[in-house]
Amino acid sequence: ATFTPLTPEGEINLSVIGPYIDYLIEKQNVKSIFVNGTTGESVSLSLAERKALAEDWCHKAKGKMDQVIVHVGCMCLRDSQELACHAAQIGADGIAVISPSFFKPSTAAFLREVASAAPTLPFYYYHLPAMTGVNVPVRDVLNDIEELVPSFRGIKFSGCDLMDFGQCVSKSRPHWAVVYGVDEQLLAGLAMGANGAVGSTYNYVGSYMNKLMTAFENGDQLQARAIQFKLQELLSFAMKNRFDVGVNKQLMSDVSGLSLGPPRLPLVQCPQDYAKSIFQKYNSLFQDSR
Ligand SMILES: CC(=O)N[C@H](C=O)[C@@H](O)[C@H](O)[C@H](O)CO
Numbered sequence: 001a002t003f004t005p006l007t008p009e010g011e012i013n014l015s016v017i018g019p020y021i022d023y024l025i026e027k028q029n030v031k032s033i034f035v036n037g038t039t040g041e042s043v044s045l046s047l048a049e050r051k052a053l054a055e056d057w058c059h060k061a062k063g064k065m066d067q068v069i070v071h072v073g074c075m076c077l078r079d080s081q082e083l084a085c086h087a088a089q090i091g092a093d094g095i096a097v098i099s100p101s102f103f104k105p106s107t108a109a110f111l112r113e114v115a116s117a118a119p120t121l122p123f124y125y126y127h128l129p130a131m132t133g134v135n136v137p138v139r140d141v142l143n144d145i146e147e148l149v150p151s152f153r154g155i156k157f158s159g160c161d162l163m164d165f166g167q168c169v170s171k172s173r174p175h176w177a178v179v180y181g182v183d184e185q186l187l188a189g190l191a192m193g194a195n196g197a198v199g200s201t202y203n204y205v206g207s208y209m210n211k212l213m214t215a216f217e218n219g220d221q222l223q224a225r226a227i228q229f230k231l232q233e234l235l236s237f238a239m240k241n242r243f244d245v246g247v248n249k250q251l252m253s254d255v256s257g258l259s260l261g262p263p264r265l266p267l268v269q270c271p272q273d274y275a276k277s278i279f280q281k282y283n284s285l286f287q288d289s290r
């Protein structure tokens, strides 16, 4: 899940996108990206900015990355449809939608209406209950979902309810992706049957977490756990202070050397001394990750 590069003045900074893509591929072994999501501060961007970013990510990743998934969720259905339609025009590999969260839905009709604006694009439902407050079990959303949304191709599950996640895997069809999005417990998601991971921390621990997935596939639980515990240690340290997109983005700038800039209000930049201490913590845990 990519951060949105901003200039120090807070304008979107497309010049960083090319080097950012190269960094993810070369240093983190990350081959697919999820843009304009939570990590990308999409809710703080205008529609015009989201379009410009999506277009640049898609064009610059073409031929380099396997997939670019564009998040098109908005509070307003018309806006989401406009972004979905745009994603199809720019050659995105799929679209994902977080549920609207001010007025909370009780049916999947919003998803159906967004998907129908880009019927040829694979469609993913993005479950993020801690942020949206929409706690409808995803296993219930899946009932007859392909009749409602013919382009439905899976779920990005960023909740902690592993029973619900397990039921999603259990109900999934072979052509779906059921990917897990709580990085600090990815191993539990894999045990439940996740076939991929999308998350913010893979920006700077992607190469490590790829090793976790390989260890899991090889049945090496000790190795898989050792890697998972390192990420948990980093996040426990951060969460004791503050761990939001502002802090996360700063850490990625420090690790990668890319100038991702500040977050946009209402988020505020990470204080310098805190940025330093979290970067030190990262280095003590993941020395050989770059
Ligand atoms: C709320 C949020 O942003 N969740 C991300 C993905 O869904 C995760 O990647 C978290 O940032 C990560 O697991 C750290 O808590």
Ligand SMILES: CC(=O)C(=O)O
Residues within 6 Å of the ligand: 001, 002, 034, 036, 037, 038, 039, 040, 181, 198, 199, 200
């Ligand atoms: C997956 C995630 O962290 C995002 O939506 O940005």
